Amino acid sequence: MKKKWISYPYIIWMILFIIVPLILVLFYSITVRTEDGIIFTLKHYKRFMEPVYLSVLFRSIYLALICTALCLVLGYPMAMILNGRNIKRRNILILLFVIPMWMNFLLRTYAWMTLLERRGLINTFLNMLGFPSMNLLYNNGAVVLGMVYNFLPFMVLPIYSVLNKIDRSVIEAAEDLGANAFTVFRKVIFPLSLPGVISGITMVFMPAVTTFVISRLLGGGQFTLIGNLIEQQFLLVGDWNFGSAISMIMMVIILLSMGIMSKYDQEHEGGGLW
């Protein structure tokens, strides 16, 4: 209690840059500017209920779910490999895993464009082997690929940090009692790693459902996701009210999904990143 003042700068920061903007977004989303001044309305939310926009919402959630599932399938074994017993090898692996993240996110996504293009690296290679070119860029697959590539570390690292904390003696005890490797995994390791899995899922799902850069670059502007819709309303069209309403809806969805997730995460151990 004595050191309470340490938190004051953060409280000021929070009020200035989190609370006030949130109130502004909420205010914009329920008002409209007319000649008689600003009046309250729910028409922006009503507009979002039109089928065109709902389909954007479902498309975003659908792609984000696919991305999260793929990240989990790829990320869990990866986390187990990282958690191998040899400390020296483990550190090298983690370094190799993290180094690509040091590069700029946009640059990495652009790199995928040159790989996937019709005359890009992959197609040139296919042609050399005598296969015809494939349309790899500008489709759902390319967008999901870009998301998985960019967000995979957010799945692997929380799982890894939880796996790392599991007491070896628990595993040894299970082995002593006659469990085979699969049973050990199913009955001991996996249940204990659940907090990491949960926080990994949240950390992948949230950026995936709101991304707009990946869908614009790798989707060629055809796969409007909810992030693109918000960006478009603010930067191109200048309809801040509708943009704010979409943002509010987005926030509610994220809050809901976090609520569902935390229900499963009863032990509140978190994955180290939360």
Place this chain on the structure above:
Amino acid sequence: MKRRMVLPVMTLLLILAVVTMSSCGKKDQVVLNVYNWGDYIDESVIPLFEKVYGIKVHYDTFSTNEDMYVKIKSGGGNYDVLFPSDYTIKRMINEGMLAKLNIDNIPNYKYIADRFRNLAYDPENEYSVPYMWGTLGILYNTTMVKEPVTSWKILWDQKYSKQILMLDSQRDSIGITLKMLGYSMNTRNPQELQAAKEALIKQKPLVLAYVGDDVKDKMIAGEAALAVVWSGDAVFMQWENEDLAYVVPEEGSNLWFDAMVIPATSKHQKEAELFINFMCDPEIAFKNTDYIGYSTPHTEAYKMLDPELANDKTAYPDETDLVNCEVFDDLSDFIAEYDRIWTEVKAY
């Protein structure tokens, strides 16, 4: 109690101090904030200007008029010189967002050809100095498109599925669709717009991507067969890839002018006029035109051009080719309809 108050107050003071200090440092030298289209200048002329006048230039770029307009309107950027197109200039004039130019400070204005003065968007030449002009048309790769291209309809041809690049710019993309359907690019008729929206949605499965400046890399590399491009970009792409040809479809297209203006919020109008005058200097105007390939309204710069470019029908079309072309009108509040249609087409 007292001690508790000290820290928040101190923190606030510190924030204030940092904010005021950071705004002080800039006073010694004028910094001119210039906001132009991406890829729309020979960047070597900027250091030249800085050296001659001792004014620092902060150069930023935008990719569509709407992009720029929204930013200025919302009070962002503190820009001193902008390069919008005709209809956006008109809109900004109507909304009192532009400063009147003092033409005495821009003596090089005399080089601007007569046909580019007193245009509808600025009938008295009070606000703008033309920078470039051009058309909108179809650029196609002659190795992939064997038939003659004469109509916008080719962009709706199943044969070229996933080989078409559209512009990610609402007035342009909706405009050419309206033209294809035989309507005006400036229509305010809801039925005509509805028809354009349906046509664009029908076209969507055929489109490879909606692009901005990256159209250049794509077309030069032969990634697509057909693209909607501005004439100046077409000139540049034809330099890089000889298989490319440009056509203004017979239904007509958009004839446009980009001009330099000063926003009313600018605090450095004198310096901004100096910059505009510098851009109209024959040498500099030539450098820019030669570099970006767009069509110049500048008489002296035009004379200096390589005859090959000066006679290029892509950049300097005959007047007869332009009869069906229209200049974009400011639609004022009706633009919300276009916004909505484009949002829905993209979201579909």
